[in-house]
Amino acid sequence: MxxxxxxxxxxxxxxxxxxxxxxxxxxxxxxxxxxxxxxxVRREISIDELGFRRGLEFTGFGGSQTLYFPIPETGLLSATLKLRLRSGSAFRSRRSVQIRIADSIATTRALSQQDEEMAIELAVDLTTVEGRFLEVTIAYSGAVTEDRCLDERVSGDFVAVLPDSGLSLELAxxxxxxxxxxxxxxxxxxxxxxxxxxxxxxxxxxxxxxxxxxxxxxxxxxxxxxxxxxxxxxxxxxxxxxxxxxxxxxxxxxxxxxxxxxxxxxxxxxxxxxxxxxxxxxxxxxxxxxxxxxxxxxxxxxxxETVTESRPEGTDLSFADLGMNLATQSLVDRAVFDVGFKATNLPAGMQPARLDLDLAIGDDFEETNATIAAFMNGSLLATTVTPGAVPATLSATIPTGLFHQANSIRVVVQRQPLTGDCANPPQSFPVLLLPSSSLSLREGNARPRDFFELTSAFGNGVTIFLARETDDRTVLWPGLARIVADLVPPAAAVDVRFGLPAENETQPFILVSPTLPEAISAPVRLDAGRILVTGPGDTTLLDADGLTRQGLAEIVHTSETTGLWIHPGSDGLAAGPGTAGLDRGNVAFLEQGAVTFAFSTERDRLVEVIYPERTSYLALARQYRPWLIGAGWLILTVVFVLGLSRYYRRRSG
Structure with a gap:
């Protein structure tokens, strides 16, 4: 490297x-x-831009959050921190909020019991600013009484930092x-x-x-x-x-x-x-x-002239390689680490097979064991119990069906504090999810069956074919850019061509076109007329005729490679609220850039695609399957009864 x-x-x-x-x-x-x-130039950077879309919230008389605002290395004339707070408490208490800028205490403000809104404006001392980020820490603390004995579960307090809070910069x-x-x-x-x-x-x-x-x-x-x-x-x-x-x-x-x-x-x-x-x-x-x-x-x-970027390789990928934020936390009774990764972060052709966690936990003078639990995408993978002061490890196999396009990992560390009476308040100990924690990888499916598996196929580059009929960029660009962001790794080469892929196309591709060449196989075709998607009990889930308004995305195959076909429709790729990416399934219907309905024709047995205008004998058999089964049993019963009656007539004769 x-x-x-x-x-x-x-x-x-x-x-x-x-x-x-x-x-x-x-x-x-x-x-x-x-x-x-x-x-x-004046630049206002809100904490919403930093990823805290709903602002920050603290409760239980404690909590802190460190924010990193981007700043220039030179030419910064002034910087002002502007915070809007909202707070309240159900009981009489003593509470305060402390602001640290560049690792120095800037101010401390007392909070009243009543619901209130507060504006804090602090000028930043530019002599303390270094590097390309300004570190701002907001810490909240409080107590109900002067006694040290406190159960934060019944405190009824909160402090919220509103999302329009931020940093105002004056730039030369x-x-x-x-x-x-x-x-x-x-x-x-x-x-x-x-x-x-x-x-x-x-x-x-x-x-x-x-x-x-x-x-x-x-x-x-x-x-x-x-x-x-x-x-x-x-x-x-x-x-x-x-x-x-x-x-x-x-x-x-x-x-x-x-x-x-x-x-x-x-x-x-x-x-x-x-x-x-x-x-x-x-x-x-x-x-x-x-x-x-x-x-x-x-x-x-x-x-x-050209850009070449190295891609991750090998069968093990550490959390450091994935760029995960692993700040040290204080463990009193519970510490939670939330990290995540996307399929686009993995090497081409690879999928996660095992999660290996390494943790450092501070020693508890009361010699109380800590319980570690690992979750992925909301599902519990494994737990273990470990004492403090020794490195802790936890490994778990990742089930195949648990991997998605965007994945979250949660590690929960719990320890029961033995506080005795009020003279011995709970003591916190440091705990860190180490960057040596890793994902062990395996080879993915050579033939993608779900949308997120296309990321592996696109890892070494993708060709995007655009039909001239889809040149309306107000309809095309918003949704297509989201699909590229979700499915194409950042280091992969992206090439755009006008027209349709060849019948023997060998490179993975994305095709945006109202039509699909006949040589390319697809689970759902639009050249067969009206499309009827049915669910359990022949319930109609979708009745579409040519998809003039809705969009369609599906995994398609040539004899040599795999691709993604997108039928844009009139507004299928136009960005709208709640835009969702492609994840599970190999067929998805789109409306205003959002997936309205997705399913797999290879796994799902409750969803069927029928072409009423091009009904085949097989389609008729599927449509009238209950009647055909009943008729078959009736015929077999009649044949059986007739056979028995003939047998008894011969014996009696």
């Missing part, structure tokens, strides 16, 4: 990271930017002068701008790669267009509330020395700093932004 990193650093230093150039050189038509008119031009800083500080709401006319294959690949990268980072992505030749750089506004990434080729691209070169540069708009991805082939620039090497983009403009 060290040698690979050195090579990549040398390559990027010699050929990728160019010196800063003027705006005129970046776009070929932008107005020149004067530093005097550039001004400052130097703070947003390079690609890395603009991408790190970009707001959660991002608009991707592309030329208004028909897109090229390389532009489409760049848009999909950028959109899937943003969605994987939990950003909210929208799409807009501009007229070719209409890009013009302006002085940014004061408030930076929306991020923008512009994809351009042709007349909007600068003259590149060689075909296939992509450039990524900082571009100033009226809504704040933006990133411009252009060149004769913008796809490599988009792939660079989606890779981990974007942290090296410390210039205002860089040129990219």
């Amino acid at each position: 060290t040698s690979l990193r050195k090579i990549l650093l040398l390559v990027l230093a010699s050929s990728c990271l160019a010196i800063p150039v003027s705006a005129q050189e970046q776009t070929g038509m932008a107005v020149s930017r004067a530093d005097a008119s550039f001004g400052t 031009p130097a703070a947003i002068a390079d690609v890395r800083s603009v991408l790190a500080l970009m707001p959660q709401d991002v608009t991707i701008l592309a030329p208004g006319e028909a897109l090229t294959e390389t532009e489409s690949a760049a848009i999909l790669r950028i959109a899937s990268m943003l969605l994987a980072r939990n950003a909210s992505v929208s799409y807009a267009t501009y007229e070719r030749g209409g890009l013009e750089e302006v002085s940014p506004g004061r408030d930076w509330a929306e991020g923008r990434i512009i994809v351009a080729t042709g007349v909007d691209a600068p003259a590149n020395p060689e075909d296939g070169t992509s450039t990524v540069s900082v571009f100033d708009t009226a809504d704040g700093p933006a990133l411009l991805v252009d060149g004769s082939d913008p796809a490599p620039g988009a792939a660079f932004l989606a890779s981990r090497w974007e942290a090296l983009a410390s210039a205002s403009r860089l040129s990219v």
Whole structure:
């Protein structure tokens, strides 16, 4: 890994990271930017953007949470922490909340018994700020009385940090002068701008790669267009509330020395700093932004020819390799570790087979054993009992049916405190889920049977075929970008082509088209007319005719490879509220980007697909199976009775 990193650093230093150039050189038509008119930019970073969509909540007279706000390394003029709190208590108590900034106590505030809302505004001392993140810790504590004896189960107290709380930054031009800083500080709401006319294959690949990268980072992505030749750089506004990434080729691209070169540069708009991805082939620039090497983009403009990113290999993958956050916790009676991973984090062709946990638990002077329980996706895998002061291990086999596209692991450590009387309050001890914990892997199914298994097939790259009939990007891009983010690993190459795959296609593919070539086998076909999906008792679950509005996604196969066919419908891929990804099953019906109904034609026995307009003898037999079974028994009974009567007549005669 060290040698690979050195090579990549040398390559990027010699050929990728160019010196800063003027705006005129970046776009070929932008107005020149004067530093005097550039001004400052205000950026509001809420804790909602950090992943705490519902804010923070503490109860039981205790709790803390550390937040990490992104900040620039240079050019930070001021930073103000703005918190909105809501608190209350059912009983009289003494409660307080403490705020620590950069590992120093900034303030402590008392909380009253009555329900109240409180606003806390603290100026950050910039002399204590280091690195690219600002550490803010919110700690809550309290007690009912002055006595130390307390049962927190009946406290009836709470403190909530509302999701619009956050950090307000005042940024100088130097703070947003390079690609890395603009991408790190970009707001959660991002608009991707592309030329208004028909897109090229390389532009489409760049848009999909950028959109899937943003969605994987939990950003909210929208799409807009501009007229070719209409890009013009302006002085940014004061408030930076929306991020923008512009994809351009042709007349909007600068003259590149060689075909296939992509450039990524900082571009100033009226809504704040933006990133411009252009060149004769913008796809490599988009792939660079989606890779981990974007942290090296410390210039205002860089040129990219190709991006190669190493993928995890082997049959064991540690939690450190998966990038899991494993902070130390304090164990009084219960400590919980919640971590997760996606199928896209695993090596190509591999699936998890066993979970191996390593924990370090502080010694309890009362010599009380600790109980460790491991859960995956809500199901209990294994438990064990261990004393403190020794490394604890726990291994469990992962059932095949428990693995999904997105997976959660919960490790619960419990210890019964022996406190005696009120003179001996419960004592906390440190516990840590070690990064050496790992997933043991096995080879996945060579022939994917569920959508999430396509991730293994797409691990070494995927070709996305787009039919010209699906060029309505308002319908296509939102849902398709979500599917790419869910099923295509970040390190996998993404290629876009217009048209249909060949009958003997050998590379895994995603096909977006209203029609499917006859040579490609699919569990559900649309060229057979009306589709009737029935459940138990012949209950009609879906009655569709050509899927003019709904979308359809299903796993398809050629003689050489596996693919995903997406029939977009009129709004099947348009993003809507509650957008859901593809997970279990090999057939899914879509509506506004969400899976409305998914099933497996290989496992499910309660769901049947019938084509009423193309009824075969087998379909008729399935439809009238109860009547046919009854008729068969009746015929057998009649034959049996007639045979007996003939037998007795012969004996009597």
